[in-house]
Amino acid sequence: MPSKSGSSKSDTSVPENRLVEPMSWQTDNWQQLSRRLAEDQLPHALLLKGQTGVGKRQFALAFAQYVLCQNKQGEKICGQCRNCLLNKAGTHPDLLLIEPEERGKQIKVAQVRHMIEFTEKTPQQGGYRVVVLCPAEGMNTSSANALLKCLEEPGRDTLMLLVSEQVSSLLPTIRSRCQQILFSRPSTDEALQWLAHAIPDQERARTLLQLAAGEPSTALRYDKEGLLDQRDAMKSTLAELTRGQKTPAEIAIKWQNYDAVVVLEWLTLWLQEMIRYSAAQDKQFLATEDMQKMLAYIADRAGQKTLLETHAWLVKQRSLMLSQVNLNKQLLLESVLTRWLGLSV
Ligand SMILES: [Zn+2]
Structure with missing residues (x-):
C-alpha cells in the first residue's frame, strides 16, 4: 500500500510486497x-x-x-x-x-x-x-x-x-x-478462478460468491471476516430468540464482537428471502437451506406487509449506523433484535 496518513508501521520483519496487478x-x-x-x-x-x-x-x-x-x-x-x-x-x-x-x-x-x-x-x-x-x-x-x-x-x-x-x-x-x-463484473467462472487462490474449498468459495451477489472481492472480504462462521452462530442464536429462550438484550451483549454492518447484512439477506417466499408461497425462495424452517415460520406469522416494512427499516438503520461516529452498538443490536422478534409474535 502506498503512503497513507495515519497508518501505523507494520511489525513484521519480512516486508510485505505491495505491488499489485489488475484482475x-x-x-x-x-x-x-x-x-x-x-x-x-x-x-x-x-x-x-x-x-x-x-x-x-x-x-x-x-x-x-x-x-x-x-x-x-x-x-x-x-x-x-x-x-x-x-x-x-x-x-x-x-x-x-x-x-x-x-x-x-x-x-x-x-x-x-x-x-x-x-x-x-x-x-x-x-x-x-x-x-x-x-x-x-x-x-x-x-x-x-x-x-x-x-x-x-x-x-x-x-x-x-x-x-x-x-x-x-x-x-x-x-x-x-x-x-x-x-x-x-466478472463471470462466475472468472470470479471462482480468482477466488481459488485465497479460498481453495470451491464449495465454500461458491457460497461466499453467491452471498456477495457475484462480487469477488466482497466474497473475499466476507471470508476474511469469518462471515460463514458468524452466520452459523447467528442462526442458532436467532432460533433461541424465536423460541423465547433468549432476550434481545442478552443476544445484543453476546454479539458485541460482531461487525454490526455484517449482522445487518445477514438479517437483510434473510428478510429478502422471506419476502420472496411470502409473495410466491414457495420455499425454493428460502435459499438458506438450513434455515428454511425457521424463516418460513417467521414469514408466515409476519405477513408480506410487515416483512417489507421491517426490510425498509433495516436498510435505514444500516445507513444511519454508517453515518454515526459514536455509535451505541449494543443499543442498535438490541433494537434490531427486538424488531426481529416482533415479526413472529
Ligand atoms: Zn519499474
Missing part, C-alpha cells in the same frame, strides 16, 4: 488506459466506476504503480526500478492513497487537505504524482469542493484516480471533470 477480467480496461498513457493521451483525472467488489481499487493501485514504473515491460511493470521498489515497500512518495480510516466512514477534510498539499508539491522522483481516492462518494460537501479545486487546476504531471460505485451521488462538477471508465 484477470480487467484486461480491456488495462489495455485501453496503458495505450493512452503510452500515447501521452491520458487525462489528468479518471473516474473508475462500477459496482462494488469488482476490483476497481486494486486496478487503481496497479495502474498507479504502472504509471510510476520507469522501465515498463509492455503492459507490465518491471518490478526492479527504483519506483517499483518504492511501490513494493509501499513507501513511494509520489503515490498517495486516500480512503476512509474505517470502512463505511467518511473521508476526513484533513485527508483531502493533505491531498491538495501533495498535488502542489513537485514530484520527488521526477515523474508523475498519483492520487488514488477511494471511494469518491466518501467525501462530505466541503471535501468534495476542495477536491473540485484540485480537479480544476491540477498540478503538472498529476494523475487523479477516483474510484466510485455511486457515481450519481457525486457532484456533477466532479463527474464532468473526470474521464469515466466503466468496470464490469
Whole structure:
C-alpha cells in the first residue's frame, strides 16, 4: 500500500510486497488506459466506476504503480526500478492513497487537505504524482469542493484516480471533470478462478460468491471476516430468540464482537428471502437451506406487509449506523433484535 496518513508501521520483519496487478477480467480496461498513457493521451483525472467488489481499487493501485514504473515491460511493470521498489515497500512518495480510516466512514477534510498539499508539491522522483481516492462518494460537501479545486487546476504531471460505485451521488462538477471508465463484473467462472487462490474449498468459495451477489472481492472480504462462521452462530442464536429462550438484550451483549454492518447484512439477506417466499408461497425462495424452517415460520406469522416494512427499516438503520461516529452498538443490536422478534409474535 502506498503512503497513507495515519497508518501505523507494520511489525513484521519480512516486508510485505505491495505491488499489485489488475484482475484477470480487467484486461480491456488495462489495455485501453496503458495505450493512452503510452500515447501521452491520458487525462489528468479518471473516474473508475462500477459496482462494488469488482476490483476497481486494486486496478487503481496497479495502474498507479504502472504509471510510476520507469522501465515498463509492455503492459507490465518491471518490478526492479527504483519506483517499483518504492511501490513494493509501499513507501513511494509520489503515490498517495486516500480512503476512509474505517470502512463505511467518511473521508476526513484533513485527508483531502493533505491531498491538495501533495498535488502542489513537485514530484520527488521526477515523474508523475498519483492520487488514488477511494471511494469518491466518501467525501462530505466541503471535501468534495476542495477536491473540485484540485480537479480544476491540477498540478503538472498529476494523475487523479477516483474510484466510485455511486457515481450519481457525486457532484456533477466532479463527474464532468473526470474521464469515466466503466468496470464490469466478472463471470462466475472468472470470479471462482480468482477466488481459488485465497479460498481453495470451491464449495465454500461458491457460497461466499453467491452471498456477495457475484462480487469477488466482497466474497473475499466476507471470508476474511469469518462471515460463514458468524452466520452459523447467528442462526442458532436467532432460533433461541424465536423460541423465547433468549432476550434481545442478552443476544445484543453476546454479539458485541460482531461487525454490526455484517449482522445487518445477514438479517437483510434473510428478510429478502422471506419476502420472496411470502409473495410466491414457495420455499425454493428460502435459499438458506438450513434455515428454511425457521424463516418460513417467521414469514408466515409476519405477513408480506410487515416483512417489507421491517426490510425498509433495516436498510435505514444500516445507513444511519454508517453515518454515526459514536455509535451505541449494543443499543442498535438490541433494537434490531427486538424488531426481529416482533415479526413472529
Ligand atoms: Zn519499474
